[in-house]
Amino acid sequence: MKMQRAILGMSQTRLGEALGITFQQIQKYEKGINRVGASRLSRIAEVLGVSISYFFEDSRPARADAPPSGTDHDLMSFLSTPEGVELNRAFARSADARLRRQLASLVTAIATTDNLKAPVVGR
Structure with a gap:
């Protein structure tokens, strides 16, 4: 979420306003402090102009030739x-x-x- 928001040049405040929540809540989502519900994630994807699958692209099992997670x-x-x-x-x-x-x-x-x-x- 943070990377796509940064690519768009969108502030946490602006994303929060589009979602009807505070920028502090966006910070908590981005830091992994709070979980994002499915409906909220769908709305975030819509606002950021990506498909919901965008947020799951790195969740595939690691391949043997994949770089280390670090x-x-x-x-x-x-x-x-x-x-x-x-x-x-x-x-x-x-x-x-x-x-x-x-x-x-x-x-x-x-x-x-x-x-x-x-x-x-x-x-």
Whole structure:
């Protein structure tokens, strides 16, 4: 819910108003403090412009070749940040598939290089 709301640039307040509930209740749903009933989830999907199945896409059993769940959590956390949303919007606006592949390769290379740099301890 949080990621789709962020992609749309919708505040918790605006989503809450559309649903007739407070932004605090939206926070509780997004943090997993409160459960979302089926009818409320259906309405949230409608407001966010997704099918209700959107919220269940990651609930399939993990495959042997799937990344560890911590990786999935890290990815979802990044995608819900302002930078993650901005990067994905800009990436999606590019119609050039070759350029998108090159950008993905560049970011992968940067991340790999960054991960290889070990912190210097005791200096």
